[in-house]
Amino acid sequence: MRKALTTAAIVFALLIVSIPALAHHGNAEFDIGKRVTVKGTVTKWSWSNPHCFLTFDAKAESGSLVHWVVETQPPRSITAGGFSQFTFKPGDEVTVTLEPVKNGQPLGRMLEVVLPSGKKMVTGHID
Amino acid sequence: MPKRFTARLISLLAVSIFAPLLAPAQNLPRQPGAVYDFDRPDEKPGPAPKRDLSGVWEPAKGPGAAIQGKGALSMTSCEYKVPGVPYTGYAYDAKAPVPDCLQPKQLPPYTALGRKTLLAHIPTEGYRMVASALTNDPVPACNPQGFPRIVLHDFRTSRIIQTPENVVILYEFNKKWRVIWTDGRELPKNPQEPTWGTPDPPESRWWGYSVGRWADDYTFVADSTGFDDRTWLDNAGLPHSDALRVEERYHRLDAVHLEMTVTIDDPKMYTKPWVALDKLRLRLQPASLDIPEEECAPLETEEYNSQFAKPAARSAKVK
Numbered sequence: 001m002r003k004a005l006t007t008a009a010i011v012f013a014l015l016i017v018s019i020p021a022l023a024h025h026g027n028a029e030f031d032i033g034k035r036v037t038v039k040g041t042v043t044k045w046s047w048s049n050p051h052c053f054l055t056f057d058a059k060a061e062s063g064s065l066v067h068w069v070v071e072t073q074p075p076r077s078i079t080a081g082g083f084s085q086f087t088f089k090p091g092d093e094v095t096v097t098l099e100p101v102k103n104g105q106p107l108g109r110m111l112e113v114v115l116p117s118g119k120k121m122v123t124g125h126i127d
Numbered sequence: 128m129p130k131r132f133t134a135r136l137i138s139l140l141a142v143s144i145f146a147p148l149l150a151p152a153q154n155l156p157r158q159p160g161a162v163y164d165f166d167r168p169d170e171k172p173g174p175a176p177k178r179d180l181s182g183v184w185e186p187a188k189g190p191g192a193a194i195q196g197k198g199a200l201s202m203t204s205c206e207y208k209v210p211g212v213p214y215t216g217y218a219y220d221a222k223a224p225v226p227d228c229l230q231p232k233q234l235p236p237y238t239a240l241g242r243k244t245l246l247a248h249i250p251t252e253g254y255r256m257v258a259s260a261l262t263n264d265p266v267p268a269c270n271p272q273g274f275p276r277i278v279l280h281d282f283r284t285s286r287i288i289q290t291p292e293n294v295v296i297l298y299e300f301n302k303k304w305r306v307i308w309t310d311g312r313e314l315p316k317n318p319q320e321p322t323w324g325t326p327d328p329p330e331s332r333w334w335g336y337s338v339g340r341w342a343d344d345y346t347f348v349a350d351s352t353g354f355d356d357r358t359w360l361d362n363a364g365l366p367h368s369d370a371l372r373v374e375e376r377y378h379r380l381d382a383v384h385l386e387m388t389v390t391i392d393d394p395k396m397y398t399k400p401w402v403a404l405d406k407l408r409l410r411l412q413p414a415s416l417d418i419p420e421e422e423c424a425p426l427e428t429e430e431y432n433s434q435f436a437k438p439a440a441r442s443a444k445v446k
Contacts, residue, residue, distance in 0.1 A: 025196075025251035025259040025267075029439040048427035050267060053435055069434050076283075076299075076421045077190075080157045101439045 025050075029101045030109060037097045038068060045088035049074050054088060054110060056096065070098050070110040072123040082121055092116050158284050160416050161185050164408075173382035177344040180287045180294060180377055183418065184385055187410035193282035196252030198363025199235070199391075199403035235365065235403075241396035244366035253363025260432065260440035264364070265357060269423035271333040273358035274305060274351065275373045275389055279403055280362045282387075284418045294339055294347070299418050307339040307349045314338055314352050322353075331355045331369055345379040360391065360403065368395035383411040 040058030051071040060066045072078060075085075088094065093116050098108035114120050157163065164170075164187045186192040237245065249255070251262045259267060266272050272280070283299040294307040308323075315322050315329070315336055322329055322336065331353055339349035351373045360367050376388040389404035391397065 025256070025262075025436075028251065028256045029258045046427070046430065048431065049421060049423055050428060051431055051435070053431060055434070069438075071431070071435050074421060076158070076419055079159055079419075103439065103441055105438050105441065107435060107439050 029103075029107075030099050031102045032099070034100055035097060035111070036100050036108065037095060039093070039095045040068060042088045042090055042092040042094055043067070044090060045085075047075055047085040052078065052083070054094075054096070054113075056094060066106050068096070068098075068106045068108075070096060070108050072110045078123055081123065083123070087115070087121070157190060158185055158412075158416070158419070161284065161412055162410065163187060163189050164410060165189070170383075172380075172384060175345050175379040175381050175384075178341055178347075179289070179379065180347055180385065181289045183284060183286045183412040183414070183416050184409040185284045185412050185416075186282060187384060187408040190281075190283065193407055194279050194361060194404060195281060196256075196362045198250075198253045198361040199279045199365055235391070235401050236398040238394075238396055238398055240368075241366055241393075244368075244396060245364060248359060248364030248366060250359075250362060250364035253361075255364065258436070258440035260436040264359065264362070266359075266362075266423070267428065269425050269428055271358065272300065272303070273333040273355065274335050274337075275375075275391070275403070276358055276360055276362075277303060278375070278387070278389055279360055282404075282407060283421075284412070284416070286418060294349070297418070300421055301423055302420060303334070305334055305337060307337040307351075309339050312338060314350060333358060335371075335373070339375075342376075347377040349375040349377075351375070366396050367391070367393050370395045378406075380408075385409045385411070 038056075038058045040056035042054065042056045044055045046053050046055075051074055053069055053071040055067065055069050057065045057067055072083075075083075095114040096110055097112040098110050100108040110123050112120060112122050163185070235241075247263075249257055249261065249263045251257060251259045251264060251267070266276075277298050277300065281300075285299060286297040288295040288297070292308065292310045294309060295304060296307070297304045312323060320329055333355045335351040336353040337349050337351040339347055342348045352371065354367065354369060354371045356367060356369045356371075358367070359365060371391070371393040374390040374392070376390070378386040378388070380386055385408075387404060387407045387409060388402060390400050391403045392400040
């Protein structure tokens with residue numbers, strides 16, 4: 001039984017194991033495991049190396065605008081997930097779930113995004 | 128109830144209950160248009176052709192199956208053996224379960240200079256990683272990755288072309304290429320020696336000098352030397368010197384598979400030769416596969432650095 005439970009634990013662990021980012025840097029900047037969901041208006045989508053990144057403005061609780069910059073994987077790694085150079089355009093209203101950086105700046109890496117159409121997309125940064 | 132049956136039953140239950148968590152697996156990195164071994168689990172490949180490496184090749188277990196950020200030695204014969212979960216190379220989150228073979232306990236045999244040089248390298252990946260704005264890795268600033276780093280980090284879709292005089296490898300990252308001469312010439316014996324005739328001056332090279340030969344009908348061996356010592360061996364910062372010699376061994380397994388092994392020999396940095404890439408299995412791709420571009424462009428990296436990397440590293444409590 002103990003072996004059975006161990007096997008099950010390993011299977012479960014592997015089901016939630018991270019997907020490789022194939023990116024140019026590791027985890028050092030990020031507050032691993034923390035999640036923030038932000039609604040905002042896209043200002044730019046950079047389809048670029050070493051990372052694609054999305055910038056958007058979101059209203060803080062105080063009412064002021066916060067300019068977020070969220071990175072994701074490079075183009076070659078997210079095309080299979082349905083992303084393209086044309087996924088976002090300025091003015092799009094999006095909801096971004098992100099893993100923030102450790103220093104409190106409005107920066108992070110995008111884990112999921114809900115597009116204006118309601119379509120949800122994941123980037124592959126799952127941990 | 129037999130223990131093995133119980134284990135399988137519980138595993139199946141776990142897969143069923145947590146199946147939705149597998150949804151992101153559909154977004155695993157894969158080269159659009161590429162074919163992987165997990166796409167054709169019942170395949171029985173035909174025999175290997177003799178003395179033939181030509182074609183477009185991709186890691187057979189998926190784009191993440193080559194060495195990733197943890198560096199050379201980290202993927203040696205290492206894989207997750209779970210049905211339905213393709214091997215993806217390495218666990219990106221330090222808190223995720225990491226197979227023993229991915230732990231950095233397999234260290235190369237450093238000399239004192241090798242260890243000192245390693246510590247002078249500040250990488251953004253591996254167990255010594257820092258925030259990307261704090262690195263001294265030459266590659267993020269679009270300096271040449273060079274050889275062998277091009278194959279010791281995230282080996283990607285590559286095209287091999289054979290001619291009567293040489294084997295040419297076209298790599299995806301930054302659209303780089305190498306020529307491995309098979310016309311009988313020898314490697315330059317030292318950096319001061321004139322190289323292979325005008326117009327080449329005697330010089331060290333980011334990509335070295337390479338010659339190759341068929342060890343048998345299915346095994347091609349290339350030797351390289353004459354490297355510029357400013358490159359790193361991998362993304363984790365492993366060092367090399369100008370005394371580096373690299374052996375690549377390409378073994379044709381069958382009609383669709385090729386195995387690549389890379390051995391590092393650098394007496395200034397390592398006390399003995401060591402295998403950095405151990406039998407990476409590559410898969411022959413459809414001839415129509417168009418290798419996409421992934422270019423390190425200063426225009427893009429500068430924008431990324433100013434908008435993300437530098438502000439993310441501020442206050443610097445990021446290690």
